[in-house]
Amino acid sequence: MDDHGSILRSRAERQRQERRKKRLSFRLTLIFTVVTGMSLLLLSGVHLASDSPHTEGKKGRKNTAIALTKHKTIESDQNATKKESHTDEAEKIEVDTDPTSHTVLVNQTHPLPDGYVPPDLVIPDVPFPFRENLPKKQLRREAGEALEQLFAEAEKQGMRLYAQSGYRSYERQKELYAFKGNRAGGAANQVSARPGTSEHQTGLAMDITCSAVGFKLNRSFAQTREGRWVAEHAHQHGFIIRYPEGKEEITGYTYEPWHLRYVGKKMATELKRKNLTLEEYYEVDLQKK
Secondary structure (H helix, E strand, O other): OOHHHHHHHHHHHHHHHHHHHHHHHHHHHHHHHHHHHHHHHHHHHHHHHHHHHHHHHHHHHHHHHHHOOOOOOOHHHHHHHHHHHHHHHOOOOOOOOOOOOOOOOOOOEEEOOOOOOOOEEEOOOOOOOOOOOOOOEEHHHHHHHHHHHHEEEEEEHOOOOEEEEOOHHHHHHHHHHHHHHHHHHHHHHHHOOOOOOOOHOOOOEEEOHHHOOOOOOOOHHHHHHHHHHHHHHHHHOEEEEEEEEOOOHHOOOOOEEEEEEEEEOHHHHHHHHHOHHHHOOOOOHHHOO
């Protein structure tokens, strides 16, 4: 009976051990399965994240941003080029050929219309070295008023200027040109304008002088106190020295420190500041006539 009981107990013990092994094996298998599954899920999630539309959207937006930046850079360069071109075009000032304009260009290549006579000639209230009521006393109204102011300012500085020769008709210029042509020969064009090309016909030019040079029109006027003052301050009243020294080839005329031309304060100030003649301002080359 005891042997039989021992056998039964031994068998029962083996069965319990086998059941424990099976449970352990099942648990290990379950754990392995869970771990493996989680690993696969994690790997799958990373892969999906890298290929997801959201990620692709970021890449697409980045590429689009780069492309837009390049496009804007090219467009900016093109606009800059166009702007420079427009600026160059804007800087090319059209030559003023309106005979009634205060900024009109009149020279050997830009004559006045046939028969032109200024519309508003007056005699300015300034000193003249002669008493006769001659046409050459006249200037256009605005130019005459500016000359009065210039002379008045000179008076305040202790100087007395004189107006010698202003408006000159086509016929009168024709007479002077013929007279000077006989004396100067081939050089007549450098000392006198051909009829129709004289600034005096515009009514905007006045030759001035002073007692220190005997009221004459010559270069020594530039060395007088009056001449130096005029050269420095004429622009403040709208006048320029029309034929300056050193620019004879540009203007086509010899140096005339006495010849004032009214162009208005704005242009006169600009020409003075930049040291330009009207030909240079309008980019006119007499050598290409």
